[in-house]
Amino acid sequence: MLSRVANSIYWLSRYTERAENVARIIDVNLQMMLDLPSGSNQQWKPLVSISGDDDAFAKRYAAPTRENVIKFLALDTENANSIVSCLRTARENARTVREAISSEMWEQVNTSYLTVNAAASNQMLIHSPYSFFNEVKKTSQLFDGVTDATMLHGEGWHFYRMGRMIERADKTSRLLDVKYYILLPSVTDVGTPLDDIQWAAVLRSASALEMYRKRHGHIAPDAIVEFLVLDHEFPRSIHHCLTAANDSLHAISGTPVGMYRNLAEQRLGQLRAELAYTDIKEIIARGLHEFLDAFQTKLNMADQCIYDTFFALRPVGSGGAAHRITQ
Amino acid sequence: MQFSSYETADFYDEMLSPDGAPREGARLLKERIEALPDGELLGRQAAAERLLLQNGITFNVYNDSAATEKIFPFDIIPRIIEAQEWNWIEKGLKQRVYALNLFIDDIYHEQKIIKDKIVPQELILSARSFRKECVGLNPPQGIWCHITGTDLVRDRDGQIYVLEDNLRCPSGVSYVLENRRIMKRTFPQVFEASRVRPVDEYPSRLLSALQSLFPAMESPKVAVLTPGIYNSAYYEHAFLAQQMGVELVEGSDLVSANNRIMMRTTKGFEPVDVLYRRIDDDFLDPEVFRSDSLLGVPGLMEIYKKGRIALANAPGTGIADDKSIYAYVPKIIEYYLAEKTIIPNVPTYVCFEPKELAYVVANLDKLVVKAVNESGGYGMLVGPHATADEREEFARKIQQKPRNYIAQPTLALSRVPVIVNGQVAGRHVDLRPYVLHGTDVYVLPGGLTRVALKEGSLVVNSSQGGGSKDTWVLMP
Numbered sequence: 001m002l003s004r005v006a007n008s009i010y011w012l013s014r015y016t017e018r019a020e021n022v023a024r025i026i027d028v029n030l031q032m033m034l035d036l037p038s039g040s041n042q043q044w045k046p047l048v049s050i051s052g053d054d055d056a057f058a059k060r061y062a063a064p065t066r067e068n069v070i071k072f073l074a075l076d077t078e079n080a081n082s083i084v085s086c087l088r089t090a091r092e093n094a095r096t097v098r099e100a101i102s103s104e105m106w107e108q109v110n111t112s113y114l115t116v117n118a119a120a121s122n123q124m125l126i127h128s129p130y131s132f133f134n135e136v137k138k139t140s141q142l143f144d145g146v147t148d149a150t151m152l153h154g155e156g157w158h159f160y161r162m163g164r165m166i167e168r169a170d171k172t173s174r175l176l177d178v179k180y181y182i183l184l185p186s187v188t189d190v191g192t193p194l195d196d197i198q199w200a201a202v203l204r205s206a207s208a209l210e211m212y213r214k215r216h217g218h219i220a221p222d223a224i225v226e227f228l229v230l231d232h233e234f235p236r237s238i239h240h241c242l243t244a245a246n247d248s249l250h251a252i253s254g255t256p257v258g259m260y261r262n263l264a265e266q267r268l269g270q271l272r273a274e275l276a277y278t279d280i281k282e283i284i285a286r287g288l289h290e291f292l293d294a295f296q297t298k299l300n301m302a303d304q305c306i307y308d309t310f311f312a313l314r315p316v317g318s319g320g321a322a323h324r325i326t327q
Numbered sequence: 328m329q330f331s332s333y334e335t336a337d338f339y340d341e342m343l344s345p346d347g348a349p350r351e352g353a354r355l356l357k358e359r360i361e362a363l364p365d366g367e368l369l370g371r372q373a374a375a376e377r378l379l380l381q382n383g384i385t386f387n388v389y390n391d392s393a394a395t396e397k398i399f400p401f402d403i404i405p406r407i408i409e410a411q412e413w414n415w416i417e418k419g420l421k422q423r424v425y426a427l428n429l430f431i432d433d434i435y436h437e438q439k440i441i442k443d444k445i446v447p448q449e450l451i452l453s454a455r456s457f458r459k460e461c462v463g464l465n466p467p468q469g470i471w472c473h474i475t476g477t478d479l480v481r482d483r484d485g486q487i488y489v490l491e492d493n494l495r496c497p498s499g500v501s502y503v504l505e506n507r508r509i510m511k512r513t514f515p516q517v518f519e520a521s522r523v524r525p526v527d528e529y530p531s532r533l534l535s536a537l538q539s540l541f542p543a544m545e546s547p548k549v550a551v552l553t554p555g556i557y558n559s560a561y562y563e564h565a566f567l568a569q570q571m572g573v574e575l576v577e578g579s580d581l582v583s584a585n586n587r588i589m590m591r592t593t594k595g596f597e598p599v600d601v602l603y604r605r606i607d608d609d610f611l612d613p614e615v616f617r618s619d620s621l622l623g624v625p626g627l628m629e630i631y632k633k634g635r636i637a638l639a640n641a642p643g644t645g646i647a648d649d650k651s652i653y654a655y656v657p658k659i660i661e662y663y664l665a666e667k668t669i670i671p672n673v674p675t676y677v678c679f680e681p682k683e684l685a686y687v688v689a690n691l692d693k694l695v696v697k698a699v700n701e702s703g704g705y706g707m708l709v710g711p712h713a714t715a716d717e718r719e720e721f722a723r724k725i726q727q728k729p730r731n732y733i734a735q736p737t738l739a740l741s742r743v744p745v746i747v748n749g750q751v752a753g754r755h756v757d758l759r760p761y762v763l764h765g766t767d768v769y770v771l772p773g774g775l776t777r778v779a780l781k782e783g784s785l786v787v788n789s790s791q792g793g794g795s796k797d798t799w800v801l802m803p
Contacts, residue, residue: 002580006593095383096556099568099575103382110383155593252593310593 001155005100007311009156012093012101013147013163016109019086019116020140021171022073023133025050028178028205030129033066035197037185044069046181050174051081067126074129075120083136084120087113102150105143112139158248162306165248169241170299172228173292175206180289199224206236225288226280238295242272249306263305271298329361330744333751339485339741340753341406352409352521352801359517360404371513372403372746378509384502384562400794401506402745403513406756406776407521410803416479416487416760417770419670422660424475424762427492427647429663431471434646435461445662446655450679453730454652455700456495456645458608460615464632466641467540468766473639474533474603475762476500476774479670481741488673488738490757491653494644496605499775499795500529500761501563504570506797507773522802524772529761530570536765537601540637547600547637550574550590552581554606554622564605574599578606583626588636601637608642650699650733651677674736678729687734688725691718694734695785696725709785711737740785743796745778755779757787758798773798 025047033042045064048057053072056079061068076082080089091113098106116136119125125132144164151157179202189195196219203209203224211234216223231237246268250257253265260266283291335343342353349357360368379385379398408416433440434451441448451457476497478490507526511518534549541547553564555577568575574590582589582596589596604611610620612627630636646652654675657668676683676694687694691710698706708721725732742753760774776796777787787793 001593002574002576003591003593004577004580005574092556095561095565097575098562098565099551099573103569106383107381111381114380159593 001100001159003311005097006156006159007307008093008097009100009159010163010306010311012090012097012109013160014167015086015090015093016112016140016143017164017167018081018171019083019090020137021168021175022051022081022083022086023136024205025171025175025178026070026073026129027133028175028201029182031201031204032178032182032198035194035201037194040185042066043182046178047073049181050177053079053081070126070129074132075125084117087116087136087139100156102146104146104150108139108143108146112143115139155252158251159310162245162248162252165241165245166299166303166306168236169238169245170296172206172236172238172241173295175202176225176228177289177292178202180292195221202228208234208236222280222284225283229283230275230278230280239272239275242268242275246272252310262309264302264309267298267302267305271295271302330357330751333744334753335742336753337483338739338753338755339481339483341481341741341743341756342404343744350407350409352407355521356405356407356517359514359520368403368746369749375401375403375509375513378512379505382505384505399502400778400780401509402778402794402796403510404744404746404751405510405514405797405799406743406758407799407801408758408773410801412487413524413772413800414803416670417772419489419668420475420477420760420762420770421768422664422666422669423477423489423492423656424472424764424768426660426663427475427494427656428470428472428764430659431494431641431644431647432469433663435464435643440659440662443662445658446652447679450651450677450730451646454646454649456608456643456649458643458646460628461641461643464641464643465634467634467637468542470540470764471641471644472647473536473540473641473764475764476759477762479758479760480673480738483739483741485741487670489656489670490673491650492648492656493759494640494648495607496560496640497759497761498560498563498605499759499777500771501566502795503761503771503773503775503798504529504566506795510797521799523799524802526771526773529771530567532763532765532769532771533567533603534571534573536763536769537603537637537639539765540639541600542766544600548573548598549601549603550576550599552576552578552602552604552606554578554610558605560605567603576602578620578622578624581624581627583624583630586630586633586635588624588627588630599636601639603639608645611638611642650675650697651679651730654733673738676734678725678732678734681729683734684725684729687732688722691722691734693736695737696721696732696734699731699733707786709737712785737785740779743776743778745780745794745796747780747782752782754782755785755787756796772800 029047044066047069048054048064057072061072072079074083077085079085091109094101094106094109116139119132119135147160179198184190184195199219199221200209203212206228208228212227215227227234227237229238232240234240247257249265249268253261255261255265260269335345343349376398379401385398430440440446441451472494474497476493476499479487480490481487503526537549538547550573551564551568553561553575565575576590580591584596587598589598606622609617610622612623612625613620614625615628631638654677657672660666660668676687678684678687694710696708708717710718740755740757743756744751745754756776756778758774758776761771763769776798778794778796779785779787780794781792
């Protein structure tokens, strides 16, 4: 597969997944704010902070009000990571690889963009955004389904899945971070029903509430973190995502899982193994936010290695991936 | 929708006879359209446009905002060509493409046709599309023009003429296939009852034609070379690659190494055997043609000369669609094939010839003047529709560089019914059939019917406000 095409498919899937997760992140905050006792301060700045866009936001918006933050994260075409921008970038990537994907995939990504873009120009959106975010989630899931059912499950599909899973792992970690940033009205509220309600909101935004109940029953912060970070089987948990991304990476290169022949395999394998051999007590002892922060940095490094290994334009004569096999 | 107020006026109408009765092949279509409940036809037209938008079959008007993205105007009333007439067209096009291929090969080798004084030497050597770099080249299987799009028009009396040949990178075939797909969805019953010849096999025919260039290889690796997503025909490049199941590559995806053209893949470099290139000769190889080209591949021509890659169409084919060479095509056909030309040319005055130049300048109000190296409806003057000032200015241009201009009488192009503002109205059309030259010559039954949507306009190019229609060639 052409390097350029692989790169575009990878970003096509990352941006589709990103749009979905930005919707989830705004959604969780909307729910948390609704559940705060009346008179509490609305907290919207954290949403900008967890995506690392504080500077870009401050340049063009006065205060992090609900309206401004939703505008910035969902509709702002100058913010490359807004929902509308993500879907546009996804579509531009799809356009450059139209011949490599199925017609149904193209039509879906094109329709998603047109639908969401049309909805975005509706002034009512800021005031009642729920159905909009629902629509964004659905179009992303529809695209995922169409892709799964119409694309050859070969190299291109593995790049697609790897992109999707890496993006999802990153965004699940940020979704958890929202809870870290949102302050309860007072320190003594920790462990109260209000705290529980917020944790439940995190689960709901990850479409995880029912599955969590099946696994752990009562709402308990440690168990929730364990579920969203370490669960093998929940499709949005970080561990599950990295395992799937790692499987696809190895399917692409042909290297047996558990070994590595290039930096991408080494870095992603290391990160996955860390999750496989850690437990929730260690994470909590270290501090959830610190753990998530470090995880995001390592995931970025793995992504950089994927770029260097597969997408970068190498000079003639340097061959393909490196050849060393290491256990 | 009723045709009662529809006027064929003083033109040949592709659907109706002058008395308003449908032509034989269009009878069923007209009946069905008239039987539709009020508003139904317009509803289907709107549905077809929605489908085009959904499928992203759009113009790339490239600004940041999506509002500038437009679909190619499409009209859902098909244009019908009856079997007998099509047989004649098909024969004529095959004859023309055979002859033009022999002509190009001769021009880049012995130039017998010049020595025999059929075509003036100076006309060839002064053509901008003549590539001295191609002299002596032997393209695989001796084929130069693998893909040709020939524009046909019909005059008031019903006679069909060849208006021009496009042998470089003729575009539009993807719209033929997409228009058909949309028509099947919007008019299934009429379609079924009309016995229309299918067009779906074009991509596999194209792939076979490209692969036949290396008959000894089991499955030569084919790729489509595009200038990229900002090109207005990008949609077509991607579409054809997708339909053939081959890679779509940009210049930066390719390198020359070890006497091969290689693609950069996730697993290292892989060789390509055939490039269906959709970029102009000028941009193919910065080492040979324009050195500022970023679209091509340095070293490509060197490898092409060694026969290690095939290019379709071959570099240099443009010499045969220079508009002043066009005037000689009937003679070219007679010279190489010893046959009479089947589809006539539009009578053409070549300003390169002093006598004809004088006539052209004196009769600008009756003529259409075209620059020989332009396409897309640019650089032309439609004399009867121009102002006196415009004609004067053009006369000066022609006299400065006679070699660059030809002129033709203004034809009364035939018309078809088109939906305009909720009514059917007559608009002028042409037809671009597509011809493939592989081991044999294949003509796609139908082609792109282009419509000049502006009332009275004769310019059908999409860049000048033209639209398109599905073309139904009926089975015998």
